[in-house]
Amino acid sequence: MTGAERIVDMHDLLLDAYGPQGWWPSRSSFETVVGAVLTQGTAWTNVEKAIRALRRAGALSPEAMTELPHAHLTALIRPAGFFTRKADTLRSVLTKADLEFGGFDGLLSAPPSELRETLLSVRGVGPETADAVLLYAAGHPAFPVDTYARRVLGRHRIIDERAPYDDVAHLVVEALEGNERMLNEFHALVVRVGKDFCRSRPRCGRCPGEGERRSTGLK
DNA sequence: CGCCAGGCCGTGT
DNA sequence: ACACGGCATGGC
Numbered sequence: 001m002t003g004a005e006r007i008v009d010m011h012d013l014l015l016d017a018y019g020p021q022g023w024w025p026s027r028s029s030f031e032t033v034v035g036a037v038l039t040q041g042t043a044w045t046n047v048e049k050a051i052r053a054l055r056r057a058g059a060l061s062p063e064a065m066t067e068l069p070h071a072h073l074t075a076l077i078r079p080a081g082f083f084t085r086k087a088d089t090l091r092s093v094l095t096k097a098d099l100e101f102g103g104f105d106g107l108l109s110a111p112p113s114e115l116r117e118t119l120l121s122v123r124g125v126g127p128e129t130a131d132a133v134l135l136y137a138a139g140h141p142a143f144p145v146d147t148y149a150r151r152v153l154g155r156h157r158i159i160d161e162r163a164p165y166d167d168v169a170h171l172v173v174e175a176l177e178g179n180e181r182m183l184n185e186f187h188a189l190v191v192r193v194g195k196d197f198c199r200s201r202p203r204c205g206r207c208p209g210e211g212e213r214r215s216t217g218l219k
Numbered sequence: 220c221g222c223c224a225g226g227c228c229g230t231g232t
Numbered sequence: 233a234c235a236c237g238g239c240a241t242g243g244c
Contacts, residue, residue: 037226040227041224042224042240042242079242081224081239124227129227
């Protein structure tokens with residue numbers, strides 16, 4: 001079985017086991033983008049605190065957040081960690097959207113490649129955040145390669161755990177034939193199963209070829 | 220107390 | 233092209 005076939009199988013199996021995950025959990029595309037930035041290197045529970053604070057402050061729209069004094073923004077997202085950097089990043093996205101795309105909706109409406117390049121040009125937005133925005137806020141085929149994707153696909157020997165980001169992303173997008181619905185579910189399902197087994201139960205024994213990681217493995 | 224979480228960036232090899 | 237430390241809070 002090829003890697004692509006195993007990825008399709010994994011998607012089908014996980015979907016049967018867990019059901020649709022309903023990602024991205026948010027009330028608007030703007031909230032999705034905010035969440036994508038805030039969750040960088042941060043537990044989702046902490047992101048929820050920050051999102052709730054923003055909502056209470058009425059700052060969960062591009063216009064409202066633009067009006068918000070920077071010190072307020074920084075204070076509101078504090079629970080999400082790395083808050084000085086993340087506040088700057090959110091501000092930069094909004095500024096760039098206004099200057100170059102006539103606003104946030106204009107940015108999201110840009111062609112996928114232009115949207116991705118623009119997002120990547122913002123300090124604090126890397127490939128995973130950009131691909132999460134493409135997939136979950138703009139509805140384009142993309143695959144955000146996060147720590148869980150690396151872990152799960154790596155332990156199943158479908159990829160080398162430290163393969164370059166774009167290699168992994170392209171492999172999955174090709175495997176799922178650019179099917180946005182499947183890419184959406186697959187990313188969410190991989191996070192779900194990764195939380196269930198790969199973290200709380202390292203070496204759970206369910207991944208093929210798990211025994212040789214420390215003995216012979218490593219290139 | 221230590222480790223980790225739905226990363227990214229600047230610096231040094 | 234990689235390795236590494238810094239960025240920061242909160243839960244277990």
